[in-house]
Amino acid sequence: MKLPLKWLKEYVDFNVTPEKFVELMMWRGFEVADIEDEMPGITNVVVGRIEALSKHPNADKLQICSINVGREENICIVTGATNVYEGALVPVALDGAHLAGDIVIHPTNMRGVESLGMLCSGKELGLTEADYPGAEVYGIMLLQGEHPLGQSIQEAVGLDDLVFDIELTPNRADCQSIIGICREAAAALGQKFREPEIKEIKGAGNSADYASVEVLDTDLCPR
Structure with missing residues (x-):
């Protein structure tokens, strides 16, 4: 699981060093295989x-x-x-x-x-x-x-981020998403998790006004 630090900071107040974060995640059963620099050695x-x-x-x-x-x-x-x-x-x-x-x-x-x-x-x-x-x-x-x-x-050039390469175990399917792993990171850091803002998408009218479907063979497509 690749977790960019900038993305993590959108949901959690990151108040430790990257190395300390690796240690905190390890104690919660998440091994961080690597901390990747987007422009290594530069x-x-x-x-x-x-x-x-x-x-x-x-x-x-x-x-x-x-x-x-x-x-x-x-x-x-x-x-x-x-x-x-x-x-x-x-x-x-x-x-x-x-x-x-x-x-x-x-x-x-x-x-x-x-x-x-x-x-x-x-x-x-x-x-x-x-x-x-x-x-x-x-x-x-x-x-x-x-x-x-x-x-x-x-x-x-927009390549100033660190990326944590986190190894997930099969029993933690809840962390196989950015929001899921950030929620776990918030617990490890002792910080409040900021829920993503979900904006309401208002309907744009009846879909039939934009597209229509005609069934040419009801035997092959009975529904």
Whole structure:
């Protein structure tokens, strides 16, 4: 049973660490096999905006980007990507960032220019097109819509949740739904369970006004 933490919080006040929650559920007979990060291994990658682009003085295929990541001063990043432009919102790996494939980012001198980070492709973030539109384009992944500068990439692409993988036993069929397992989680946490709000769906008239059925063979379809 996959239980996203954000979904759990819709029904229960979550007042402990994820690790403590695992322990509390275990004491109630529910083994949590894993706590899954939606973007495992990705750290210190934030939203940045390209404020200015200029040609690298010592390399024809490189560009120098002035990036605003929400700090007092912009940072300089050198890139070889050709799909970037001024005003674009991009994932920026800062000093110490961890990327897919156990890559760690540090400042580096690129042909005489100090680059303080790296602009990321979807692949370098471990993302596919199914995770975020445009993640598999050739070059830097361009973020869609509006995002606060300095926001974590996990929040920007909507993959900032934790997911509990809970193993259910056959005698607990009542927990084979999000509401069912959240009700049990509320008991484990000692919190009140918030019932989901069910809105009344008013009728839109007689169904016969929208569709009709004609029986062509009453022997094959007597009802």
